Amino acid sequence: MWWNPRRAPARRIRRSAALLCAAFVFRAGAALAALPGPVADELSKVRIPEESVSVWVQQVGQPEPEVAHFPDRAMNPASVMKLVTSFVAFDVLGPTHTWKTKVFADAEPRDGVLDGNLYIVGEGDPALTLERLWQLLREVRQRGVEEIRGNLVLDRTAWRLPPFDPWAFDGRGTRPYNIGPDPLMVNFAALKLRFVPQPKGSPRLQAETPLDGVSVVSALRAGQGGCGDWDERLDVEFLTPGSRPVIRVGGEWRESCGEREWYVAPMGPPEFSRIVIAGLWKELGGRLTGRVFDGETPVEARLVAVEESPTLTEVARDMNKWSNNVQARHLLATLGAMAGGVPDAVAAGARVVGERLQAAGLDTTPLVVENGSGLSRIESVSARMLGRMLDRAFAEPWMPEYMASLSVAGLDGTGRHRLSSSPARGFAHIKTGTINGARAVAGYVLDRNGHRHVVVMLVNDPSAWASRAAQDALLEWAWYGAGSADAKQTAAR
Numbered sequence: 001m002w003w004n005p006r007r008a009p010a011r012r013i014r015r016s017a018a019l020l021c022a023a024f025v026f027r028a029g030a031a032l033a034a035l036p037g038p039v040a041d042e043l044s045k046v047r048i049p050e051e052s053v054s055v056w057v058q059q060v061g062q063p064e065p066e067v068a069h070f071p072d073r074a075m076n077p078a079s080v081m082k083l084v085t086s087f088v089a090f091d092v093l094g095p096t097h098t099w100k101t102k103v104f105a106d107a108e109p110r111d112g113v114l115d116g117n118l119y120i121v122g123e124g125d126p127a128l129t130l131e132r133l134w135q136l137l138r139e140v141r142q143r144g145v146e147e148i149r150g151n152l153v154l155d156r157t158a159w160r161l162p163p164f165d166p167w168a169f170d171g172r173g174t175r176p177y178n179i180g181p182d183p184l185m186v187n188f189a190a191l192k193l194r195f196v197p198q199p200k201g202s203p204r205l206q207a208e209t210p211l212d213g214v215s216v217v218s219a220l221r222a223g224q225g226g227c228g229d230w231d232e233r234l235d236v237e238f239l240t241p242g243s244r245p246v247i248r249v250g251g252e253w254r255e256s257c258g259e260r261e262w263y264v265a266p267m268g269p270p271e272f273s274r275i276v277i278a279g280l281w282k283e284l285g286g287r288l289t290g291r292v293f294d295g296e297t298p299v300e301a302r303l304v305a306v307e308e309s310p311t312l313t314e315v316a317r318d319m320n321k322w323s324n325n326v327q328a329r330h331l332l333a334t335l336g337a338m339a340g341g342v343p344d345a346v347a348a349g350a351r352v353v354g355e356r357l358q359a360a361g362l363d364t365t366p367l368v369v370e371n372g373s374g375l376s377r378i379e380s381v382s383a384r385m386l387g388r389m390l391d392r393a394f395a396e397p398w399m400p401e402y403m404a405s406l407s408v409a410g411l412d413g414t415g416r417h418r419l420s421s422s423p424a425r426g427f428a429h430i431k432t433g434t435i436n437g438a439r440a441v442a443g444y445v446l447d448r449n450g451h452r453h454v455v456v457m458l459v460n461d462p463s464a465w466a467s468r469a470a471q472d473a474l475l476e477w478a479w480y481g482a483g484s485a486d487a488k489q490t491a492a493r
Contacts, residue, residue: 035069036477039457042470052461055474056387057482060394060444060452066482071384074366075458078433079323079414080440081374084367084381086316086405087393088356089331092338095401099125099309099334101184103140104301112146117290118304119297120277121155122184124337125309126330127318130187130209130280136307137280143304151290152281154273155297158183159337159345166265169375170436174236174264177375181329181346182269186276188326189269193236193249195260202253208261210279212292216247223252230257238266270294316405320431321413325373332372346371362388374433383456386442390454394444403429406443409475419472423448424479428455439464441471445478453478 035043035050043050055069065071077084089097100123106116118140122128164180167173176190192208193216202220223233234251247266265272278292309315312331319327329346336349350369357364366382393402407413410425414432419425430443442456455478459467 034067036067036474036482038473038477039470042473043467045469046463046466048459048461048463048467048470052459052464053467053470054383054456054458056383056454056456057474057478058387058391058454059482060391060454065384065387066453068384071387072366072382074368074380074382075440075460076377076379076435076438077374077381077386077440077442077458078435078438079325079374080386080431080433080442080458081369081372081376081379081381082320082323082328082433083386083431083442084353084357084369084389085328085331085372086320086402087389088335088353089312089316090393090398090402091356091360091396092335092352093312095311095313095398097312099123101125101128101136101307101309102303103136103305104297105145105304106150106298106301108302109144109146112144114145114148114150117150117153118145118148119153119155119295119301120184121158121297122182123158124181124183124330124334125185125307126315126327126334127310128184128186128307130276132307132309133186133277134280134284136305137277137284137286139305139307141284141286145286145304147287147289149289151295152278152288152292153295153297154184154270154277154292156183156270156294157296159333160341160343161333162344162346166268169377174266176263176265177325179265179269179326181326181333182273183333184273185269185326185330186273188324189265189267189272190263191247191266191272193262193264195253195257195262197255197258203259205249207247209276210283211247211275212278212282214245214247214275216249219248219250220253221251223254225254225256227254227257230254230260231262234262236264236266238271313401313405316401320405321407323414323432325375328373329371332369357385357389360389360392362392375435381458383458386456386458387454390442390444390456394452394454403444406431418468419475422472422476422479424476427479428475430455430475434465437462437464439467439471441475445475447479447481449481451481453482 054073054075056071057067058065102121104119166178179189194206195203197203205216205218207216236249239246274292332349333345335352336345339348339352341348353369368380370376370379406429407415409415409419409428415430428445433440438460440458445453445455457471
């Protein structure tokens with residue numbers, strides 16, 4: 001499930017050689033490799049060695065970088081990897097690409113009754129929310145289907161997927177960010193629970209998501225003190241003790257927390273979609289005689305309704321601005337499925353990413369793609385590859401859509417709290433990324449003289465979480481004019 005054109009032994013040898021070469025450049029070419037002074041100062045404050053950092057700064061359209069600090073080192077980019085996935089998605093699919101969720105039936109309904117099965121076919125829509133699913137099912141009702149005297153069959157055969165363990169990354173498998181891809185993903189497989197305070201005892205639990213045949217039960221215990229990180233004290237599990245499955249919510253609840261909303265993923269996407277689709281159908285007044293299960297749509301089935309997704313431009317905006325891991329996984333699987341999906345959609349997607357970047361003239365030697373979201377311990381890129389890719393993107397016809405998908409520092413998305421009191425606020429379009437041991441930022445900065453710069457900073461270190469100030473210092477330095485005489489003097493100090 002990862003793409004790399006080399007065999008492992010050769011990869012280790014070449015990577016070691018690259019590191020030796022980078023170390024030589026750092027010693028022999030200070031003007032090229034030296035970090036800007038403000039960045040080096042901030043790293044020193046938090047005791048992050050400069051050898052744990054890769055930086056690339058380049059004015060858009062210029063052949064040489066303004067800063068290249070260990071630029072070829074393979075680094076874990078965390079969620080900045082989404083820039084790579086979305087670059088290839090825009091290049092292959094185009095900004096107007098959409099996904100369709102289709103509904104088929106065995107026969108024409110008569111007097112509101114479908115004497116047969118209803119089939120819902122997923123194509124990998126990365127934004128099939130409850131509202132859009134409701135709209136699709138409502139259209140089915142308007143087409144004359146009130147009662148299904150057969151089964152409700154969910155067709156997720158569009159993608160061949162590898163086994164997936166939501167607990168593998170960080171042991172928090174019920175967190176929505178850990179959900180894997182699914183061709184019939186409903187609402188990111190995220191259940192919305194509301195905690196409503198009661199005069200005495202534990203809060204009342206309300207499931208804001210329709211759940212057919214599933215109860216939500218409380219096993220909360222009372223606690224004292226301030227609310228704090230309230231969701232860290234909770235746990236949830238999906239239990240099937242008998243014919244009536246339940247979602248059990250446990251942990252400590254403090255009265256000081258008041259009313260709260262909590263998004264959790266107590267079950268995988270297939271089970272979640274079965275329960276929610278059936279629940280929504282019944283909420284709309286629809287009746288179902290048979291069961292809900294996964295299956296394949298017969299070729300002779302008749303088309304009843306279609307729900308078309310937002311465009312890739314809209315999906316990428318949500319994905320990059322708010323770092324949606326599920327959507328990134330969907331883009332990668334979509335790329336793989338369109339390329340044949342062998343041996344599975346994820347592995348094929350990773351292969352497409354590597355091949356497309358190579359075709360764009362980029363050196364993919366440091367590239368490792370596992371899932372395309374950055375929620376990985378093995379994914380890697382180099383600052384040079386990212387920098388060159390961003391520069392290349394600026395010359396593409398879909399550049400406006402690509403750049404608009406990035407967070408505007410100090411204004412929105414995951415970068416809304418960055419550069420808040422800086423003159424560079426609002427002048428940087430960035431993608432941020434953070435996991436244990438890795439923190440990164442990459443994007444574009446428009447400097448005070450009207451020149452745009454590609455900026456990449458990757459930090460891999462046990463203290464990487466503390467590198468935010470250093471990253472902001474680099475963005476601000478670029479805003480002052482990375483190539484100006486003043487900035488060069490600042491970098492050399």
